[in-house]
Amino acid sequence: MEYSGDRSLAGLTRRMGLWLGVAVLLGGGAAVLLVLQLAVLARIVADLAFRGHAFGDEWHAVGLLLALLAGRAVLQWAADMVATEGSLRLTSALRAELLRHLFAVGPVGIAGQATGQMVTALGDGIAALEPYFAQYVPRAAMMVVVPLLVLAMVLHLDGWSFLILACTGPLVPVFMALVGYRAQAIMDRQWTQLLLLGSAFLDILQGMTTLRLFGRARDAVTAMAGMADEYRRTTMSVMKVAFLTSAVLEFFSSLSIALVAVVFGSRLLEGKADFQSAFLVLLLAPEYFMPLRAFSASYHARQNARAAMTGISRLFALPAASARPDTHDASTASLVSVTCENVTAGYGNGIPVLSDASCTFTRDVLTVVTGASGAGKTTLIRLLLGLLAPAHGRIIATDEQDVMPAHWRDRIGWLPQQPRLIHGTVAENLRLAAPTADMDTLRRVTAQADALSFIEALPQGFDTPIGERGARLSGGQVQRLALARVLLRNPQVLVLDEPTANLDPQGARRVAAAIARAAAGRIAIVIAHRPAMIAQAGQVLRIRDGQVRAVPHGLECAA
Structure with a gap:
């Protein structure tokens, strides 16, 4: 204590x-x-x-x-x-x-x-x-x-x-x-x-x-x-x-x-x-x-x-954010939706970034969030991850039994825009998420993230050192390896921030396709602007003027 x-x-x-x-x-x-x-x-x-x-x-x-x-x-x-x-x-x-x-x-x-x-x-x-x-x-x-x-x-x-x-x-x-x-x-x-x-x-x-x-x-x-x-x-x-x-x-x-x-x-x-x-x-x-x-x-x-x-x-003296108890949910039912209800949030300067915003993310639907720089995309992600508390409104999750689990954020998998890889082997980087994972499990999640083929092509396969921050890998390979590491935890909610931002068109398409496959059976939320990622979306939400609005089909790229 x-x-x-x-x-x-x-x-x-x-x-x-x-x-x-x-x-x-x-x-x-x-x-x-x-x-x-x-x-x-x-x-x-x-x-x-x-x-x-x-x-x-x-x-x-x-x-x-x-x-x-x-x-x-x-x-x-x-x-x-x-x-x-x-x-x-x-x-x-x-x-x-x-x-x-x-x-x-x-x-x-x-x-x-x-x-x-x-x-x-x-x-x-x-x-x-x-x-x-x-x-x-x-x-x-x-x-x-x-x-x-x-x-x-x-x-x-x-x-x-x-x-x-x-x-x-x-x-x-x-x-x-x-x-x-x-x-x-x-x-x-x-x-x-x-x-x-x-x-x-x-x-x-x-x-x-x-x-x-x-x-x-x-x-x-x-x-x-x-x-x-x-x-x-x-x-x-x-x-x-x-x-x-x-x-x-x-x-x-x-x-x-x-x-x-x-x-x-x-x-x-x-x-x-x-x-x-x-x-x-x-x-x-x-x-x-x-x-x-x-x-x-x-x-x-x-x-x-x-x-x-x-x-x-x-x-x-820095104020601590609202802490969650260490206890886990008794319910093991899968989540089916996460809903933001009239959420207002900001950073203490008196001007809310999101104002009375509402949206819903559902399972088996890949949701892409877009918006101009500073519109509030990162704020929305921080609210979902529990890193920022809403000033008003609430964020709730619902499972298959129509129950709202209190600690549903323990089931989130988070992939930042610039994932951090350690100076070690491919397997050591993957096992940061699950230290006891066997090789069959590593192969399964890397195949799901479209990373198995390039890993097996490395000189020593899963035992290949990748250098500091993945210096020996390309940008797309780093993203797919980081995605596999997140999937190794088998999260029910997958949150990703600009996973294709710094990739070439071919790499962006491969990562976007891997994310679309990983979204099956999960609640997947992606911040993105690239057409390759938006093309995979089942729902596109646009943030403007503190509000979150759905973009009609056919206008996704314009968003």
Whole structure:
């Protein structure tokens, strides 16, 4: 079930609270062992240097020191592993939720979104959250736990050193925050440039043929190089701020440690402090600032995550289309008709594309829908597919038992104008519709789609690789193969969008004839303008001025 709670960084942090709690607990245990380790080390050095102990007298202390060192390493490793595991689980779940949400929004809802930006948000955007939860959040917690533990130990040993560390320590986060405020603005600009860079690169790839035909390929490469160089300069600006942040941290930590050393050194010379306490405090002082160093090293993860969440939240904010339940119809009777009753539909701009339109599609009748560009043909198809909800009216289906099944859209087979084929064999492309289909079934549907003859003429038949998007096939062969893939699902409603649009006359006639044969026993709806397709129609509907009207026989080509 999709999580529908708070998807801000704070909300996501609460979602993996258990993993973070365990990681912080293990890290706190490692910090306790660190303090004990330094205390044992200080005692060993004091015994050897000032108390006249031989090295053999310290074997037990050395063993304890090694045990504490190993225990600390194991606990810290476990803390890092727990935080990383929780981060990976969270980002994987978030990516799955975002994909499910985009599927719920549907192609109509995401039509206005840049493809490159969506891909970047799903890929680099969610990946940028992983170091935030695996490193930044645990280190932010340890930045509180370890200094408090060190301060408590130092307070027990020496009040002056406690006062110095307590005063200088808070200055580091304050100045880091002042520097980081500027870094966040630069990081936001860098993320925006990355989104634009991804979108521009995808646009250039998709329009490469057009750019070459118009002689603008070199200009596109130059523009792309300019955007990449701008992104490089912004990234270097981020790095400059990161180095400045580290410099601020190192300055104040070095100043604090130096003050502790000077104060303790003078007191040692005066005989007002013992060596073991002074040595232990000097060992603890760098560890007091070590969590701040680790936090500073991962601070850019927070900036990346905040910038990435802007794009991710924008995608989650897209309204989902009306969802259909996953249950299927109890009735197995075949559909006999699909009817649009007084349907009004549009896209939110206030002007309906279809206005009070009515039409009926019946079984065994091939219906061809025509109309000028922008008349509403695609809108009608989206309504039939359930990708767009009508503002008024309804679309119903009736089966042989005169029942109106609620989920009749599960029985639709859809063939777009430009079908997508994967980089694989003919059989692999067909089995996308039915992974368990045997070879006899593949032969039957390809014969029905008039594709069997050319498939068998290929070098390896059904095992022939066809290249990316069917690059090794002609346009007509791609259409017939895609039609066979749709028929493999045995749909009761067949919806096709301009299946002969980009074919030569001979290829258009073969595809049109194959569609006419496939329409037998089904409700077949085709958007088309080519005479070859219209000639096969049993019913021609024309969309004009938001209305759907039947074209009388003999006037089909004029439609």
